[in-house]
Amino acid sequence: KAKEAGRARMTLYDPAMDTDRAQRNALELDLRMAIESGDLTLAYQPLVDAATHEMNGVEALVRWNRPGHGPVSPEVFIPIAETSGLIESLGLFVLRKACETAKQWPELKISVNVSPGQFRNPAFTDYVRYVLKQTEIEASRVTLEITEGYMIQNPQRTRQSIERLKSLGVKVALDDFGSGFSSIGYLRQFGFDRIKIDRSLVTDITTDSRQREMLQATVALARALDIPVTAEGIETEEQAIALRLFGCDCLQGYFFGKPMVADQINDLLQERREARVLRRIAG
Ligand code: C2E
Numbered sequence: 001k002a003k004e005a006g007r008a009r010m011t012l013y014d015p016a017m018d019t020d021r022a023q024r025n026a027l028e029l030d031l032r033m034a035i036e037s038g039d040l041t042l043a044y045q046p047l048v049d050a051a052t053h054e055m056n057g058v059e060a061l062v063r064w065n066r067p068g069h070g071p072v073s074p075e076v077f078i079p080i081a082e083t084s085g086l087i088e089s090l091g092l093f094v095l096r097k098a099c100e101t102a103k104q105w106p107e108l109k110i111s112v113n114v115s116p117g118q119f120r121n122p123a124f125t126d127y128v129r130y131v132l133k134q135t136e137i138e139a140s141r142v143t144l145e146i147t148e149g150y151m152i153q154n155p156q157r158t159r160q161s162i163e164r165l166k167s168l169g170v171k172v173a174l175d176d177f178g179s180g181f182s183s184i185g186y187l188r189q190f191g192f193d194r195i196k197i198d199r200s201l202v203t204d205i206t207t208d209s210r211q212r213e214m215l216q217a218t219v220a221l222a223r224a225l226d227i228p229v230t231a232e233g234i235e236t237e238e239q240a241i242a243l244r245l246f247g248c249d250c251l252q253g254y255f256f257g258k259p260m261v262a263d264q265i266n267d268l269l270q271e272r273r274e275a276r277v278l279r280r281i282a283g
């Protein structure tokens with residue numbers, strides 16, 4: 001019997017699984033090295049005022065150029081960092097680097113993504129406090145973006161964590177709203193400072209009237225609760241116009257700017273300062 005079962009199991013054996021595991025281990029090892037040797041970088045994507053299209057903030061997005069492989073998406077390596085104990089150091093790096101960099105942009109707010117694994121850590125608030133102090137950035141300029149996955153499992157603890165973070169003076173936003181199990185209840189009880197509507201809700205609004213109505217209803221809901229709304233994934237002017245009309249006060253997407261290196265943000269700010277001077281002279 002045991003022998004048969006063993007054989008049955010053997011026939012289910014799939015060598016591809018070993019390869020998968022080996023590849024994953026290699027990736028994890030490389031990621032660990034990248035974090036330790038400071039090889040991760042940050043890209044910054046403009047956040048713009050929906051009415052004027054003027055950049056008033058940036059979202060920091062982590063980037064990893066894996067040696068011998070090229071760029072790896074954060075959607076691939078963040079989950080791996082989560083399950084391999086690397087998320088703490090990765091998250092700390094991102095937060096510190098983003099705050100440090102944003103210090104040179106007093107006219108911009110800075111948004112930083114926080115993953116469930118960081119948020120779950122009871123010491124998270126302490127290390128946010130520590131980074132704020134260390135980098136001397138004004139807390140009110142910093143927004144932490146969290147996704148809803150963890151909240152559903154631990155609503156009570158989530159609410160407490162959000163309160164503690166807000167007591168430091170930072171803002172807390174709900175990221176990717178509309179992509180998962182979001183519900184009205186969550187919006188009401190957690191005290192988010194802002195909601196970011198997921199790109200998947202934005203994509204088809206100018207071609208699909210049902211999508212448009214879903215999005216409109218979602219924005220209306222947030223506004224009924226007095227929570228300001230950012231829409232992400234804006235790729236066309238048409239979308240930008242519609243989303244402003246529906247009540248989003250902040251927009252983000254390739255139409256306004258892709259994620260870019262810090263120097264490019266510097267250039268944009270410099271151009272803007274020069275344009276202002278010219279306008280003053282002309283006017
Ligand atoms: P997210 O926080 O929702 O970030 C927005 C993602 O949408 C970014 O992808 C951005 O490049 C992309 N995006 C923005 N505008 C457009 C657009 O108009 N069209 C399209 N097609 N895409 C657009 P990215 O950088 O690949 O990041 C993916 C996700 O990985 C992020 O989604 C976030 O959940 C996570 N992530 C990124 N950086 C970090 C980080 O530093 N820490 C943590 N914990 N998660 C991060």
Ligand code: MG
Pocket residue numbers: 059113145175
């Ligand atoms: Mg985000």
Ligand code: MG
Pocket residue numbers: 175176196198199232
């Ligand atoms: Mg998002």
Ligand code: MG
Pocket residue numbers: 176198199232
């Ligand atoms: Mg998203």
